[in-house]
Amino acid sequence: SNNFFLLAGPCAIEGEEMAMRIAEKAVAITDKLQIPYVFKGSFKKANRSRIDSFTGIGDEKALKILRKVSETFNVPTVTDIHEISDAEMAAEYVDVLQIPAFLVRQTDLVVAAANTGKTINLKKGQFMSPESMQHAVQKVLDCGNEQAVITDRGTMFGYQDMIVDFRGIPTMKQYAPVVLDVTHSLQQPNQSSGVTGGRPEMIGTIAKAGIAAGVNGLFMETHFDPANAKSDGANMLHLDLLENLLNQLIAIRQTINNF
Template structure:
């Protein structure tokens, strides 16, 4: 299990969970969502990491929501970590983001499109924080060994890999579940991103679509083939969410889903 400070239930046989809203939209919303998720994960004894992007840099349109301000959002993540005593994770997009974000969160996440950016990986590694690298939609699972090597060779063994599907045509993604055991062979925890893997990018509107009805399917299959953790973006007011509303899980569905996944996990142990 991950040795992240504040991570509870480290002796459990459950998978761990990274979950939260796509982006930090405001303090009240983030705290409310965090509290609801933590109530569920504590009840089910699932190790939990709160997720929220302090900045959204990869947007289709210039008028898309990008954030409420870097420092303001990072301070909200810091407050959640301290108030609820849980680790937190956020994306970074540039090398200069690494040290800044590391002062507030426990895990730095490398977006899929940036997983080959050597300077970014090295900067994240040098903070000493856990580094979660999302597999590029354009890469094989085996290719992620090079991302792992870059971080470890920079003096940091705290690496997580996350699958989020592979590009299929111009407007869809598919998941090749052979990649989960292949990436686990690198001796790092492997996570399945159950929401971004259901995105439908490059829509004519400039707003990414999604298939959230299949989140349960993606998650069950990932646990069945041995995923160590799951990544799920969730919101309690999806219709008003400012980012990735089309593929997030309604928070009211989370507890029932996790109960089903625990049963899947128990069946393969």
């Protein structure tokens, strides 16, 4: 369909019911709109600011929910890994292994992921230039794995802000398909509370600009109740807003497909 693809779901797998509920709605919408869809959910939150932040319901329990989502709705799934030993474990349950932005310089982790043969979603470090992602992709290729994807989730701008550098989109498309993470790139880190803030009212602006700039896919965290999500509530898209946003994005995509 020459459409963009979508990685979307909750930040963390908080339980089976919430995962299935989000997946069901996202699948219904993306089926209708003919958007290739990958269900996203973290089985563990390993890099929280504070030790008392929610970190997960148990690794295998969460991974089994991801598998159930995949089997029930016949969609691929993506989750992020943090340790070398996570790579093989997660690869048994999901289709795409994601390397978090903070960890994308950890060669051993990238290599362990690449060696599973799964698609590898490399998040651009908030401290990395678009050009430097070429080296991250090369590490995957050097393992004989040609399924690398790059996701931009914004770049540090001062201590408490992030900016998306749209020049990075054509730059990184030279190395691999490029996804724009429209919810994390609106985070506002290093807040005095120790809880990352965000600007979810800007999701539509960044997503439209990203599609116009030619991204291959979009990544967004979505929840039916962002205010009560156990993590990243400050910058998720409410699930009820997803269909209308995707409709607009498809219209822009169809326009630029003609160029």
